[in-house]
Amino acid sequence: MSNEKKKDINVVGFLCNWCSYAGADMTGLGRNIYPSNIKIIRIPCTGRMDPMMIIEAFHNGADGVLVSGCHPGDCHYSEGNFYWRRRYPHLKSLMEHFGIDKRRFHASWVSASEGKKFAEVVKKVVADVKDWQENG
Amino acid sequence: MARIGVFVCHCGTNIAGVVDVTRVAKYAETLPGVRISVDYKYMCSDPGQNTIIDAVKKYNLDRIVVAACSPRMHEGTFRKTIERAGLNPYLMEMANIREHVSWVHSDDKELATQKAMKVMEMAVAKVRRSEALSKMFASIEKRALVIGGGIAGIQAALDIAGAGYKVVLVEKEPSIGGRMAQLDKTFPTLDCSACILTPKMVAVSQDPNITLMTYAEVVEVCGYVGQFDVKIKQKAKSVNSKCIGCGVCVTKCPNRKSLSEFNEKLAPRKAIYTPFPQAVPNVPVIDRETCTFFKTGKCKICEKVCPTGAIEYTQQDEIIKEKFGAVVVATGFNIYDHSNYGEYGYGEIKDVISSLQFERLINSSGPTDGHVVRPSDHKEVKNVVFIQCVGSRDESKHRPYCSRVCCMYTAKQAMLLKDHYPETQSYVFYIDIRSAGKNYEEFVQKAQNDYGVVYLRGRVSKIYERGDKLIVKGADTLSGAQVEVEADMVVLANGLEPKANAKELAQLFHMSYDQYGFYNELHPKLAPVETAISGVFVAGCCISPKDIPDTVAQASATAAKVCALFSKEKLEVEPLIANVNQLTCSGCETCYNVCPYSAIEMEDKEVRRGDMRHVAKVLESVCKGCGACVGSCYCKAVDLKGFSDRQVMNQIETATTELSTND
């Protein structure tokens, strides 16, 4: 939303503590390289993911936002990711209506053992944001 | 203004090899509120921690940021450190510059350093809004649940019971004993499996602290460490407690239609049965799927012959609710199903058998009384081919991991065969021999040198029947020759995989598991029997393939963990829970509806003088801090301690701005 053009793509990643944050740790353990554009914020669960925080992230100038949690059924708190799974399509659709390109907002399921997948997810998000920046 | 100390860890070269840690520390000093910033080789070491404690005192710090590894690794460590320094442990934040920076951005050291600076800055931003939280305590139900009655579960149950705590041991099958009960002898000592296992099984049945529930399954789990509410389904055995285990019913049962699971389907079993003669408890069950009475309504022979009137056809499945303080999960393994292997005949060649079938054949209490005969024609064998790595170490089609025990048990089986039938000849096709362990390599050498087992390094490409022989075609990569062995029987060294329903059980407890269904330890090295769910411990092959000594060691380790937990009067729980600001609550009940733990209660309260309202309230002892309420409250009346909106907003703001220096 900010009009200032940033040099580097800046992606804010909200990762649930139990699966995706641990999965991103696993990415490190496996030494899988991914772009450094993502800045990770640890949250307990995607259920805590207040849509407001995502809107605020875009408002603050994030080029992209990723929210990642446990696969459905694996939530540490049973249901959190199910709630998130509903907030996401709604929020994405609303953001698009406001002109936030869909390539800027992503969600993924990354389990604690899917280190490689996390690296792939980040690559995809960064590539999508880049595509948006370059091709409009 | 906060007085923040930033401590940047090199982690040897793990971080410092990629990230310019001095620059990170220098940058920290420019941030508002940061009074001191230092880097050190190993922050988690004693001198490292003392650096923090000294700095807290010297600079009168009130908040700490440790830029090091993942908080999942050392958050607890550093919280204790600052507690020792006299600070509230929740005034510490970790910046993960190892797992999330140096290890994943090693391709560009400059960018990695910049990111490390930013990640540290975000932690500083967060800690600035951290609040001191007071410890919370919960009561502990000092009873343990052990799931799985194999050697791991038995050992864990005995150890916990031995320390004086009550244990409920739940086993799905009619008897405890598990896989170990199926084995003949064990490597590398060749002592009889049953001889060392059965005394432990009996000890379980006799221990006053252990309640044994066989033919039972865990179906529902609520709660958390110290207070798990578990529902266990006791399947109807159709035999009640009057049974004295005389076995007449089994003998007289005319229905032999089922194949014995215990004997790996090499022999039939009755509709009323105990899996094996030494079963504990020695009480038969009726398999209602096959029982003539349950299918046709006629028969009832078992009821007629029972001397004590123990047969009870009307028994129903029963759900039993129990409360536990801790859980040990030891659900064990299945062997890899070789019907996936076309080259080994898709499991359709009768004389190509699994390793467990071989164990049953060579076991003197097995279906052939210990005679190794071919399942197809019951002829004795002369030439036997053993094939290793069936399902294991094959990334493309099967499982990429090594199952660890197959090299050893193949050598054992070849040796046992030679012991029983000195005229037999064994051939072993292998990829590598993995025999790490006390006396293991010697054991394999002995098989080759003293027992004349021929080891051929190579894969088998095809097995087919020619007459009553099996032709095994393969490569000997050492000589470079194609080999063809005419065998009477082929024994496959099936790899190990988790139980088919391992994932469902994991989901009941919200444990994490890998793509195969093996349970994830909290830390592969430092917390090998703990899981991410506190109070739930794991042991044995449900984590990864392992042999009996390792399994027993892990089982005892879980027992030690459970006992340590139970030794406390009260359990310290993380105070990272939700709280409602009732002044801003509209009473819409959204949080009340979404809370997975029913930790929100609605109350009518005068929130301000003269302002009576319907508002939400958090039940502190029930809340687990997931934040589902926070994410759904549009009035912004609920917040989450430790992950508050102020903290997250600060992190977002910092994450989205450029580094504020350009040095």
Added chain:
Amino acid sequence: MDKELQELIKKLLTEKKAEWAIGYEKAYDEFSTRPAFIIDPADTARLIFNKYCINNLGLYLTKLKKNKLAVVCKGCDIATVFELIREKQFKRENVAIIGVACEGVLDKRTNKLLEKCENCQVKQPKGADFTLGNAKNSEKPKSYADVVEFEKKSSKEKLEFWNRQFEKCIRCYACRNVCPVCYCPDCFALRSMPEYLSKHVDADKNKLFHMIRMQHVFGRCTDCKACDTACPVNIPLSMLTKKLAKDAKELFNYESGADTDARPPLSTYDEGDSESDIM
């Protein structure tokens, strides 16, 4: 109908079925009406209902929640009352809904029929305790054509469109304050710890406010257009509220204000929910 309405309210007040009645009265000229609050049964003569009665009186339920109320509702306003009951802001038994048949109301800025009135399914009110008058409901379903058309724009065009709109915004919060479901005791926009929204008014921050407000009313907004018609600078907020209604319907098959016992889409889940867009 005015006479009937006055008599009914007089009766309700006299019989103590309601302590307060909320209806409409004439405002500054013959083209304007405003909410009227009646306590005295002798005071009902000023009550009217006509095509200028644009306000959604459901709004006042949360403001006067301690009283037993009678409220005059157009068919569309009843959805608001139901939604507020669902959100536990008011008990069904404490509100007497007086449904008035309505052939549509006029936008006082353009003097044209409001867009929502065109394909109205509730000209004849449903779910009221008392119903006055007769009207024929539209046979055509609610049209989302304008939203669909807008959705076709590129994200850049959308961004430019909204940037222009929110440049106009003066952050007077009329949209929020007339919104029947914006009853939070302490709106996020006014908070300072944390400061979700800076008090600094510019297009960017105004947009932030509207984005968050729209998100907060998702699954609760009945698309009543109160915010749209209240805006002193004519920001087409209807384009947003209608989008919310469309999304609720399309994503979760949910309609706000239809059922007082429903679970709104974000307060529940289904294990089979779609996740096609999740990596």
Added chain:
Amino acid sequence: MAYLITKENIKEVLNALIAAKTVYAPKKDAEDTVLFEKLVNASEWHGDSLLTHTTAKDKVYLQSERFFKIKKDKNGVTIEDPAEPEEIVIFGCRPCDARGFDVINKLFNWSDFVDEYYTKRMAKTTIITISCEKPESTCFCTSFAKGSPVNETGSDLLLTPLKDGKYLAEAYTEKGEKVISDNLKYFSEAAETEAKEKEAFKTASEAKIIKKLDLAAIKKLMEPAFESAYWETVHLPCVKCGACTFVCPTCYCFDITEKAFDNMNSERVRSWDTCMSEIFTRMAGGVNPRSDTKKRFRQRFMHKFNYHVDNFKEELCTGCGRCIKACPVSIDVRKVIEGIK
């Protein structure tokens, strides 16, 4: 000295002004919103509406005014003052709007206090007003001492439409005179008859204003009516938004906030605030002397027609009637104060 100018020539003057300065004039957008916006060409000027949706107040008294920026770097802390205001022209406002500037000028220069930010900007602002030919049902400027559809208070230059598409142009300040002298070729000298024509215009225009309040009598009632039961019910329809105050030419209340953007940058900003807002008077700790919606509603009228009159001998209102139109529930300021008892 009075001049005459044709409508076409007004546009020429407007273009000349646009070339030299920033000119704000009523402009209509796709949503039919008429606002004072920066013009790039005189053709964009929309002169047909009586009133713009919001006033031109925000061009001088910014809705958000940054007092200063603070930047911290290696060299220490630097404070950046706002840029000097540019010369602007507010073109095509109405006498009530222009008089609004006059009202707040006094406020921002009250006794020994001068608000620099406002005053500096006002000094560089030229206000060109057009008299109202067709007052609307919400207009009540004639209730005020100086109020009239042709009143010049606050204007630098007043244009009054006469017959045959001509306008009488009267400069009341040096800034107004300069507009004429800079563009003299478009103006012609007016005669005595045209001044008379203006009088007739005034009479006709004022006759269209249906409501005239006895503000002196109302003022006398207000103080004693402070605790009147009247307020208990009259405020009920009010939703306590700030539409009335933000479209008002005279409302001036503000709030000052400080904001740190990141670790190195912060600013102090003054933004409009409204007495209708619940946080307007809320203090740290939560105490709020005007927590009650009734008190906030009463405050607005008390301030405008009582307290301000005590301090400045004039009402804090010019009778433009925008608040009546902007009010989502059509609350009529005239009825509210008339009804006080």
